[in-house]
Ligand SMILES: NC(=O)C1=CN([C@@H]2O[C@H](COP(=O)(O)OP(=O)(O)OC[C@H]3O[C@@H](n4cnc5c(N)ncnc54)[C@H](OP(=O)(O)O)[C@@H]3O)[C@@H](O)[C@H]2O)C=CC1
């Protein structure tokens with residue numbers, strides 16, 4: 001079995017590639033510099049040469065609320081191109097099974113919580129990440145369309161907000177959890193009296209550790225076809241992945257402050273966007289199939305902070 005992991009240098013792709021290697025699978029990889037997945041001809045010749053048995057599509061243009069809001073053209077263009085090229089060229093080279101990663105932002109911004117898979121396309125999306133969400137919805141619909149027309153077995157998982165070793169700790173473009181780890185750590189180092197978090201602190205998010213996400217991805221990839229099909233529908237085929245619990249951003253900030261040992265004040269910058277007020281996944285579809293998350297948020301934050309400290313020199317140069 002040879003599995004191509006697209007995006008193996010990223011946080012999630014890296015965790016998936018490590019788990020596959022540990023299980024003795026032959027993992028095929030290319031860095032972004034070696035293969036630009038927005039280049040159709042390059043992706044075609046890669047698949048013609050390598051002919052993997054299966055594909056995990058974890059490469060994407062990824063970022064937090066600020067990056068999504070600031071670079072909308074890149075988020076929609078690059079993600080649509082990556083999906084079109086990888087999914088179509090995988091099909092054209094005879095790949096029967098593929099797993100692609102979407103995101104919880106596919107659901108309408110004011111949807112009933114927790115968000116069920118069948119809430120897809122029932123309302124207006126969150127404007128700060130609509131272009132990214134549209135691309136992710138297109139990815140689901142591509143997989144379903146190829147399955148219906150060509151009989152492929154292409155699956156989609158929708159992760160909640162993820163974090164862990166290998167995350168992006170950029171001060172502006174990252175997601176909230178790594179951004180706060182960095183900000184609280186630097187505030188402690190510099191003995192600052194105050195740390196400012198973006199928005200009102202009231203939005204609620206659900207955080208899943210990347211090792212749990214990698215485990216869930218391989219669980220879904222390896223499900224027998226009849227089990228996957230029995231638990232999904234041809235035109236509603238995606239599966240939510242999360243923990244089933246959420247925290248407010250204020251609560252998250254307090255947890256990160258405690259983990260880093262920061263003792264000063266926490267204040268809010270309400271000129272920054274809140275985004276969606278709550279994003280909590282209904283994870284019953286995956287739970288019914290036998291998977292649940294293992295790493296609690298407290299442990300995950302402490303472990304991620306330890307990883308940050310161990311890699312701090314390299315991360316500061318990036
Ligand atoms: N992180 C999160 O909180 C969440 C992530 N997801 C989804 O999970 C998946 C993995 O995300 P994550 O690991 O966090 O993201 P990362 O940014 O850590 O990894 C993405 C990887 O994709 C690569 N990549 C991006 N564009 C291209 C391209 N044009 N050609 C080749 N490679 C490319 C990147 O390479 P390089 O860095 O060199 O550009 C990087 O290695 C994505 O589909 C994302 O949308 C979903 C929900 C939440």
Ligand SMILES: C[C@H]1O[C@H](OP(=O)(O)OP(=O)(O)OC[C@H]2O[C@@H](n3cnc4c(=O)[nH]c(N)nc43)[C@H](O)[C@@H]2O)[C@@H](O)[C@@H](O)C1=O
Nearest residue numbers: 064065068103105129174175176179198199203273274275
């Ligand atoms: C995974 C998901 O990620 C993005 O959506 P998001 O959930 O809004 O992600 P976020 O992690 O950037 O923010 C979560 C909340 O946290 C608040 N917040 C406080 N202080 C900081 C801070 O310092 N940085 C960031 N980024 N946010 C902060 C911030 O204002 C917001 O209220 C999508 O665009 C899309 O990419 C997607 O699918």
